[in-house]
Amino acid sequence: MADSQLSCASCSTVPPELTCHQDPDFHEELELVGELYFDNNENDGSDDCDSCSDIDNDCNENVNSLNESNYLDTEGIKQQSFKINGCGCTRLYSNKPCSSVVNWGTLISYRLSCLEKSKQELDLIVKYQIFNHTQSGPVTVGLKRKAVDRKRQRQNFYFAGQVVCRNTFAFAHGVSKNTIISIGSSIDVNSLEARVHGNNKKLPKHTLKLQEVQMVKTFLENYSSQNGMPLPGRTPQANEKCILLPSDKNKSDIYELYCGALDRTGQKQVGPSTYRKIWLEQCPYLLVMKPATDLCLKCQKHVENITKSGNITEEEKQIKLENAAPLYGK
Numbered sequence: 085m086a087d088s089q090l091s092c093a094s095c096s097t098v099p100p101e102l103t104c105h106q107d108p109d110f111h112e113e114l115e116l117v118g119e120l121y122f123d124n125n126e127n128d129g130s131d132d133c134d135s136c137s138d139i140d141n142d143c144n145e146n147v148n149s150l151n152e153s154n155y156l157d158t159e160g161i162k163q164q165s166f167k168i169n170g171c172g173c174t175r176l177y178s179n180k181p182c183s184s185v186v187n188w189g190t191l192i193s194y195r196l197s198c199l200e201k202s203k204q205e206l207d208l209i210v211k212y213q214i215f216n217h218t219q220s221g222p223v224t225v226g227l228k229r230k231a232v233d234r235k236r237q238r239q240n241f242y243f244a245g246q247v248v249c250r251n252t253f254a255f256a257h258g259v260s261k262n263t264i265i266s267i268g269s270s271i272d273v274n275s276l277e278a279r280v281h282g283n284n285k286k287l288p289k290h291t292l293k294l295q296e297v298q299m300v301k302t303f304l305e306n307y308s309s310q311n312g313m314p315l316p317g318r319t320p321q322a323n324e325k326c327i328l329l330p331s332d333k334n335k336s337d338i339y340e341l342y343c344g345a346l347d348r349t350g351q352k353q354v355g356p357s358t359y360r361k362i363w364l365e366q367c368p369y370l371l372v373m374k375p376a377t378d379l380c381l382k383c384q385k386h387v388e389n390i391t392k393s394g395n396i397t398e399e400e401k402q403i404k405l406e407n408a409a410p411l412y413g414k
Contacts (some may be wrong), residue, residue: 101126105352130144159199163192166255175250183255190244191256199258204278210257211276214268216244296354303342303367308370331373335360 167188168180177185198206219238223231241253254261258414270279313325329338339359347351354362386408393401 096244102371102395125261171249171251173251176249183252186243186246186248186252195258195294196254198256202261204257206226206257208276210259210264210267211271213242214264215271218268218271289360292354292358296352297348297362297366298361299351300342300354300362303345304338304363304367304370307338307341308367312370318367324400327370327371334372335363 103398166183171183173181176182181193198209201209219383220234224234224235224238239249241248243253243256248256250261250264257264267279274280308327308329308351312329315326315328333341336356338388339356342359343353389404393404
């Protein structure tokens, strides 16, 4: 009886003092109401969670497929346009474009596989086909024509064993007509190797010369030797090579001095940003002091005393503290 009362109270969230003196019929009805209420709520919550998870999955799928859908839309427009307009040639198949002769499914499948290739792989595929179908012998050969000396090369394009025009060949490989021409002309230069961009390993016109960098470094070293000083108050064990420059001139003022020096010699100057970059790379130990941060003689003596206090006794330390107390009014 007590167990049933506790279970009813826990299920229905009714305080125990309200159910402890009731008859069994009341407890049974209360238990039935609790089961119906909580079972319905649990089912509703699970349905809501399922619907929320479905919405989240749909959102993630939409986000992931956004870029892919844009690409497919562009590719679909290109395919539809080529299928409707054709390649534009009529000389190979008696007033019928060669794009209508080849199998459309095979053409699209081959094009999609070429679009999945890298640029270097696709260049080699196109280059091998162009090389194999180029007629470059010393004389022309024809069935009803006399053999004569060849004046220029003859290029034929094939797809799936059928002769096609350059436009259809370019569409099948997913490249432009100008790319086909560029790949064909690179055979005489690079043979059957992949094309190399003309600017590869070529320095731009605005590249700094070694002499210009050395001139900036020499100027900074000469300026620091005349106006700089080592870091005052440093410990004897310090190995940092740091030279402080006067705080009356910042880096912009020093750059103006650099420009004036090169104007008198008629040599080329570097820009302010390049000048600062060279400073950080070649002379990082040259630092401009901030105003009102120079160490005084008194502070230097205190630093020396602190450095040398490691090997003295406690009595000697106490004597030094008592001697330094009047200096601070203590």
